[in-house]
Amino acid sequence: MSKVVLITGASSGIGHAIATFLANKNYKVYGTSRKPDNVNSLNFNLIPLDVLKKDTIEAAISFILEKEQQLDVLINNAGMGITGPVEETPTAEIRTVFETNFFGVIEVMKSALPQMRKQKSGLIINITSIAGYMGLPFRGLYSATKSALEIVTEAVSMEVKEFGIQVVNVAPGDFATNIAAGRYHTPVFENSAYKKKYQENLNLMDAHVSSGMNPLKMAEKIHEIMETKQPKVHYKVGGFMEKFSIVLKRVLPDRVYEKIIMNHYKM
Template sequence: MEQKVVLITGGSSGIGKSIGNLLKSKGFKVYGTTRNLAKYPDFSDFDLLELDVRNTSTIAKAVSQLIEKEGRLDVLVNNAGVGITGPIEETPHEEILKTFETNFHGPLHMIKAVLPQMRKQGDGLIINITSIAGYMGLPYRGIYSATKGALEVTTEALRMETRNFGIRMTNLAPGDFATNIASGRYHAPVLKGSPYEDAYGKTLQSINDDVSSGNNPIQVAEKVYRIINTKNPKVHYKVGSFMQKFSIFLKRTLPDKAYEKLLLNHYKL
């Protein structure tokens, strides 16, 4: 059987690196991406390509290099993403736009870049890594939720638009996993004297605690592997703790205000 070729954005650390290592161990030819290849001179887990999902010229160059070398691309895992926290009123709008550029526009740029090759092959799989946070508007994480929710819904449309080409597409929404996302996240500062000072300060600490005590990202990698081996993937997958996944069920079944009250209680707001 021909070795499947996989491209993972944001593959140099965290969830992306876990996915890459697992798939390589399963016999896949794995390429990861990083914005700055020079930062990883000793990276040897799998091949790394320099690519910034916000820069279409770097995307075109990396995808072209991969296809020229391998002759095909079987799986794209849109994993690259950034976090953002803060009261929406006090979050600089340029930071909001940057987050959408990476978390929403970035995956779309990647999808557009690989679709011609997958269509030519008559086969391909695209897995968009979203977030359980994308199913609900979370206080002080509203912009992050919006970027991931937008990708979830856009994937639903793209699945229908590309299905006749033999291309499969799905969303995988993780909950909180122990990665370095908190260190790279944009935090709107807790401003002294701000009307949000107390509530945002407490919520920010809670968010960071959830990430640092999160599950092992290998669970996301294992889910990706199972999806790749599924003939007809579902529209949506979730991976996380029982309560994180259960929160989506509650969102769908409870009256809006009842669910809102649950969130307010959870964040002690």
Template sequence: MSSKVVLITGGSSGIGKSIGLFLKTNGFIVYGTTRKLNKHSSFNSFELLEMDVTDVGTIRDAVSKVISNEGKLDVLINNAGIGITGPIEETPHDEILKVFDTNFNGPIHMMKAVLPQMRKQKSGLIINITSIAGYMGLPYRGVYSATKGALGLITETLRMEVKDFGVHITNLAPGDFVTNIASGRYHSPVFENSPYKSAYGNTLELINEGVHDGEDPILVARTVFKIINTKKPKVHYKVGTFMQKFSLFLKNALPDKVYEKLLLNHYKL
């Protein structure tokens, strides 16, 4: 049986690179994407293609190249994403749109690009990397949570729409993992005269302190490997610490205001 062909968006670093390395080690043919190929001239973990999830032309070219090279495309992993923090009131709307364009519109563009080939094959798997943050509104991270929550709902919808074509779509929500997402995250400034100065400033410090305390991305890679080897993937998968996953249980089990109080206490608001 021929090796499965996998395409990973945002494959040059972090979770995407970890997934690609793990899958290649286990016999998969792996392609990753990056917006600026010239920044990764020494990258040799697997083949990288230059592509931007916000540019439909580059998506079309990258998907066509994989299919031309391999004759098929078995797995798409929508991993590329960017972060954003700030009070909703003070976050520039063009920055909000930019994050939605990458985290939400980008995966939709990708799925539209690969579905014709997967229908033709009568087989295929799409894994959308969302976030545990997408299951709840987090203070000063609301836009990021909204993009990931929206992608999770699109995943649920598309599963039902493509079920007769032999294509499976699932949602994998990581908790906090050590990646370079913070380096590309947009932070709304902490303005001196802002009514949010103290609360947002303290929350931002808490978020930044936790950047390097996340789990090893290899845990996400192993979960992806498990999903690929599952005949009928579930709708949702979560990977993270016990407390991160337990927070989702509490979200469903507790009254809304009680859960909101827990979040306020956690963020010291």
């Protein structure tokens, strides 16, 4: 039987690339979107799910189990970006990004785990970010959500291992997707003390995404992990310098590393 895969946030970007790739590999793929009726020409099933609404999570998983009687792989990809100086970013928006990138993922895992325990098998892949390994100027809040998810992934991996369930995370770097359009951008206020540097960094972020890697690379890595009997807990998918920056953070003094990051972002 084909493995049944649930991918959140599959209407565009990395999620769409993963869903399309896995469907072509003959997996039974259920992608999710908050508004699935707005998406056309797919080779996989697209069903409604909003990670901020627990009833839609439970309804989506119940629908899949009614159709397939199994759930083999959960890929938590849905998320949102946020930019801005911490001082000027509205607290309500900070809470929303944590609800989406962190608490929402936990709710989906909570809803999927009972079936995986019943099966005595399953794989959960949480999509985090290389940005989660470091604090980046004007992206610190986004980095914090992904860093928190990395740590929880480590904990859940140990908690569910006895049930035959594997939990991993995959941290992408910059990919050529429409993520910038879906970010919450704190406005560049005219009288802001951060105006010049923040605007320059917004321009730099958009340039990085536009020149990013093909999302197909993420799809290929996800497939490779799914075909691995004993996957690692942490994976990084990105350019050499993106991955090397994590190594540098481990070995360099804090202030030296901070200076490198500030130079890179023209701070």
